[in-house]
Amino acid sequence: MNSKDSAANPKVFTIGLRANGPKDSNIHKIDRLAHAMGMNRFDWKNKLVALKTHFGEKGNTAFPNPTLVRPLVEIIKAGEGKPFLAETATLYTGSRSNAADHIETAIRHGFGLEVTGAPVFICDGLTGRDAQKVQIDGTHFKEVSIASGIHEADALVVLSHFKGHEIAGFGGAIKNLGMGCGSRAGKLAMHTAIRPSVLQESCIRCKTCFTWCSVHAIGQREPDGPIEIDQNKCRGCGECLISCRVGAIRINWASDTSKVTERMVEHALGVVKSKRGSLFFVNILTNIVPLCDCYGFNDTPIVPDIGFAASTDPVALDAACLDLVNAQIGLKNSALTDGFGAGEPKFKHVHEHVDPMVQLTYGEKIGLGCSRYERVILD
Numbered sequence: 001m002n003s004k005d006s007a008a009n010p011k012v013f014t015i016g017l018r019a020n021g022p023k024d025s026n027i028h029k030i031d032r033l034a035h036a037m038g039m040n041r042f043d044w045k046n047k048l049v050a051l052k053t054h055f056g057e058k059g060n061t062a063f064p065n066p067t068l069v070r071p072l073v074e075i076i077k078a079g080e081g082k083p084f085l086a087e088t089a090t091l092y093t094g095s096r097s098n099a100a101d102h103i104e105t106a107i108r109h110g111f112g113l114e115v116t117g118a119p120v121f122i123c124d125g126l127t128g129r130d131a132q133k134v135q136i137d138g139t140h141f142k143e144v145s146i147a148s149g150i151h152e153a154d155a156l157v158v159l160s161h162f163k164g165h166e167i168a169g170f171g172g173a174i175k176n177l178g179m180g181c182g183s184r185a186g187k188l189a190m191h192t193a194i195r196p197s198v199l200q201e202s203c204i205r206c207k208t209c210f211t212w213c214s215v216h217a218i219g220q221r222e223p224d225g226p227i228e229i230d231q232n233k234c235r236g237c238g239e240c241l242i243s244c245r246v247g248a249i250r251i252n253w254a255s256d257t258s259k260v261t262e263r264m265v266e267h268a269l270g271v272v273k274s275k276r277g278s279l280f281f282v283n284i285l286t287n288i289v290p291l292c293d294c295y296g297f298n299d300t301p302i303v304p305d306i307g308f309a310a311s312t313d314p315v316a317l318d319a320a321c322l323d324l325v326n327a328q329i330g331l332k333n334s335a336l337t338d339g340f341g342a343g344e345p346k347f348k349h350v351h352e353h354v355d356p357m358v359q360l361t362y363g364e365k366i367g368l369g370c371s372r373y374e375r376v377i378l379d
Helices: 026-036 070-078 099-108 173-181 184-190 208-212 239-243 257-272 314-326 346-350 358-365
Strands: 011-015 048-052 082-087 120-122 131-135 143-147 155-161 163-165 169-171 196-198 249-251 279-285 307-311 374-377
Touching: 011 026, 011 314, 026 070, 026 279, 026 307, 048 070, 048 173, 070 082, 070 155, 082 099, 099 120, 131 184, 143 184, 143 257, 155 173, 169 173, 169 314, 169 346, 169 358, 173 184, 173 257, 173 314, 173 358, 184 239, 184 257, 208 239, 257 358, 279 314, 307 314, 314 346, 314 358
Parallel strands: 011 374, 048 082, 048 155, 082 120, 155 279
Antiparallel strands: 011 307, 131 143, 163 169, 196 249, 279 307
C-alpha cells in the first residue's frame, strides 16, 4: 500500500510525539503538518470554512483535544477566512441528536470559542433535517444527502481521531467525511438494510412518531395495540428516530457491514465533490481505542500513541494511518490486542467480522482518493 517510489502518489505527512525542545508542543506539531500540506498557501480570503471534527459523546474522553483545533483555525483566520466548527446530528438518541444538546456537549468538552477560536455550527439544523442532495455516480446511490452547512461551505478542513469502529473497521478521515457530514436521512440511507423498529418496553404510545412519518409506516394494528413500523413501507428517512423523546425507536445494526461501508464512502464522495482543491485532512493517532467516540465511554487503547498525520487525500491518509497502527505491538494491558505483534492487522483482531480495507479499496475505486502514498516524516 505504501509506495515511496512514485511521485504520482499523494503525500502523507507524519510527525511523532517526542518533543525536541520547549517549542515543539503538540499544538506546534499540528501547525507544522498544516504548513507542510499547504494550508498556509491556500487562498482563504472571505471563504466560509467548515472545520469538521468530533466533539465526543457525553461520557467519552478519547475525542480530539480541542486545543489542537486552534492552530488550524489561526491559519485560516490569518488568510482572512471565516472558520466554524462543523458537526451534524447523530441518528441515535444521546447528547448530540439535536443542535441544542450537541452544542451544549461541545462546550462541556472544551470546544468553546475561547479555546478553539471558532464558533460551533450544527450543519444539518436543529434536528438533522437541513440537507442538500448531491448527485454522484455511485453503485448504491445516484444522489446523497449532505448536511447543508457543510455542502455550502467554500472549503473543508477535517480533523479526525483515528480509532476502531464496529461497522467500518476503523474511523478516520473517510468516516468523518461520509458518516460525519451526512444528514440524518443520509446516515440512515447508509444503512439501507437496517430499518428502525420499536422497543416496546420503552414505548409510551404517545404517537408523536406518527406525525413525522411521511409514508405512514408507523401505526397500530389494534387501537390499544403496540406501536409498530411497517418495514415494507419504511423508506429509511430517520425522521421517527429524533421525534421519539424516550428513545423507544432503535436501529438493528446487524447487516452486511461492507455494503454499509461502501454507502458511507459514497457519501464521502458527495461531500468532496464540490471542494476538490479546497480540502485538508489531519488524523490524530493517540488514544487509539476499539470503538467510535460516539459512545458515552471509551475503552483501553489497543496500541501505543503514535502522533499525527496529514494529507490532502483522505484515502491516502487513512491508508497510512492504518499501516502505522498495524506496525505497532498490541498493548499488554489491552485484552483485545495483547500479544499481537508488529505487522498484524489490529482492527481486524478487534472487529473480526469487519473488513477495514473496504474503505480504502472502494474509496479508490470510486475516485475519492488513492490508497498508495508517499510518506514524508517531519520528525
